[in-house]
Amino acid sequence: MDLKDIKAIIDLMKKNSISEFELERQDFKIRLRRNANGVAQMGGAEEGGYIALPGPAVASPAVPVEPIVVSSPSTDLEIKSPMVGTFYRAPSPEAGNYVEIGSEVTPETVVCIIEAMKVMNEIKAEVKGVVTQVIADSAKPVEFGQPLFKIRPTA
Amino acid sequence: MTIDTFILTALRSPSGTSISGGEIAQKLGVTRAAVWARVRELRALGYEIEASPHEGYRLLNSPDVLLGDDLMSRLKGDPLIGRDIRVFQETTSTSDVIERLAADGVREGVVVFAESQSRGRGRLGREWISPAGKGIWFSVLLRPNLRPIEATQLTVAAATAVARAIESETRLMPQVKWPNDILLGSRKVAGILTELSAEVDRVKHLILGVGLDANFEEADFPERVRATATSLRMELGHPVDRAGLAVAMLTELERDYARIRSGRFDAIATEWEALCTTLGRQVSVRVGDRVLHGRAESLASDGALLLRTQHGHLERITGGDVSLKK
Numbered sequence: 001m002d003l004k005d006i007k008a009i010i011d012l013m014k015k016n017s018i019s020e021f022e023l024e025r026q027d028f029k030i031r032l033r034r035n036a037n038g039v040a041q042m043g044g045a046e047e048g049g050y051i052a053l054p055g056p057a058v059a060s061p062a063v064p065v066e067p068i069v070v071s072s073p074s075t076d077l078e079i080k081s082p083m084v085g086t087f088y089r090a091p092s093p094e095a096g097n098y099v100e101i102g103s104e105v106t107p108e109t110v111v112c113i114i115e116a117m118k119v120m121n122e123i124k125a126e127v128k129g130v131v132t133q134v135i136a137d138s139a140k141p142v143e144f145g146q147p148l149f150k151i152r153p154t155a
Numbered sequence: 156m157t158i159d160t161f162i163l164t165a166l167r168s169p170s171g172t173s174i175s176g177g178e179i180a181q182k183l184g185v186t187r188a189a190v191w192a193r194v195r196e197l198r199a200l201g202y203e204i205e206a207s208p209h210e211g212y213r214l215l216n217s218p219d220v221l222l223g224d225d226l227m228s229r230l231k232g233d234p235l236i237g238r239d240i241r242v243f244q245e246t247t248s249t250s251d252v253i254e255r256l257a258a259d260g261v262r263e264g265v266v267v268f269a270e271s272q273s274r275g276r277g278r279l280g281r282e283w284i285s286p287a288g289k290g291i292w293f294s295v296l297l298r299p300n301l302r303p304i305e306a307t308q309l310t311v312a313a314a315t316a317v318a319r320a321i322e323s324e325t326r327l328m329p330q331v332k333w334p335n336d337i338l339l340g341s342r343k344v345a346g347i348l349t350e351l352s353a354e355v356d357r358v359k360h361l362i363l364g365v366g367l368d369a370n371f372e373e374a375d376f377p378e379r380v381r382a383t384a385t386s387l388r389m390e391l392g393h394p395v396d397r398a399g400l401a402v403a404m405l406t407e408l409e410r411d412y413a414r415i416r417s418g419r420f421d422a423i424a425t426e427w428e429a430l431c432t433t434l435g436r437q438v439s440v441r442v443g444d445r446v447l448h449g450r451a452e453s454l455a456s457d458g459a460l461l462l463r464t465q466h467g468h469l470e471r472i473t474g475g476d477v478s479l480k481k
Binding site for chain 1: 159199200220222223224239241243244245246252254255257260261262265267270409
């Protein structure tokens with residue numbers, strides 16, 4: 001299962017107003033949850049100043065007047081390395097990074113390079129969204145399947 | 156210079172002789188084990204490197220891949236063009252990558268190659284066919300101190316440089332068609348695309364894109380271009396050494412860029428005129444929706460084509476499609 005599949009599931013969930021979806025296979029498990037008004041639950045700091053908590057969805061302690069912020073970082077999708085190689089965030093040491101936290105990406109946006117066997121391989125976002133986290137360190141080796149970025153999908 | 160570039164440089168000069176691991180290690184200030192590790196890596200990439208306990212390392216054969224470190228190791232002196240070479244497995248177009256580097260303020264001379272392009276382009280947004288591993292596609296970032304009107308000089312220089320490289324590497328005799336086509340016989344084998352970013356009186360940067368149909372076979376060309384396109388392989392009857400041609404093209408470009416920077420474009424123009432199939436011929440030139448007919452008379456000092464129209468006056472042509480009349 002890759003980002004495309006997950007995105008397709010999210011689209012199906014939205015279309016059919018499904019609020020929760022769980023799939024378990026041999027060594028793979030995914031759970032997607034949307035909140036009642038149809039907006040996917042998201043991690044990240046909200047206006048109220050709450051900080052996203054890692055782990056399962058957690059409701060902040062109820063404080064009157066303040067909105068209840070629900071944090072669920074699991075709705076962010078990971079871009080994983082499709083190969084063993086060296087991760088580079090820019091096409092050249094003299095150039096700027098392809099993306100930063102907050103960058104909007106489309107499926108065709110190049111987000112990084114993996115250098116393998118001395119050849120640069122452009123890695124695309126393959127999903128429409130916003131970069132919420134840069135996980136891997138530039139110019140460091142990465143393994144197959146290693147998470148590189150987190151992307152919060154947008155419609 | 157990376158360790159690999161250094162090792163490949165050492166293995167290549169002088170050709171055919173061995174160099175000891177100890178000698179390489181000493182010059183690089185690394186251990187012999189580190190050199191050995193890199194040699195093993197290069198072998199995994201397809202380099203046939205013989206290791207003998209007494210004589211050291213010897214390069215027997217290079218693979219048909221384009222590797223930045225290898226290409227850099229084969230450029231002589233301390234060149235500007237190719238000071239940094241990056242090879243992409245696939246990209247939309249090598250010029251897209253260079254455009255990005257240019258926007259980030261990267262210094263001139265960086266070269267990007269791709270083993271295949273998903274949106275390789277020719278002039279006027281035309282598609283440039285780029286099947287994986289069959290051609291040589293690269294773009295160079297230049298920041299020449301020229302006025303925008305003089306940028307044509309670089310297209311002309313690139314065309315002569317590519318033609319010279321083909322000639323020296325294959326003994327074929329290419330000709331150029333104004334402004335940016337390289338022909339063998341009457342068929343196109345390579346093209347140059349110059350993209351300019353300029354202010355009113357100054358070139359900000361210029362992207363020189365080169366596409367050479369090196370090892371295409373007939374089936375690699377779509378049917379619609381088969382009558383007008385060819386490759387070095389088809390002309391020679393055997394595949395060519397892509398890395399060798401790439402190095403030759405960068406070397407010739409370096410030479411011409413040096414000539415342009417020192418104000419000696421006239422020397423390039425003279426060479427170009429000798430290679431040019433366009434001059435002296437009756438041609439028609441389509442510029443937008445206007446078509447001019449006349450005799451291609453000469454090349455202006457800025458690279459423009461001077462056309463003597465059928466009405467007898469001289470037109471300066473700086474763009475458009477030229478077709479030769481039979």
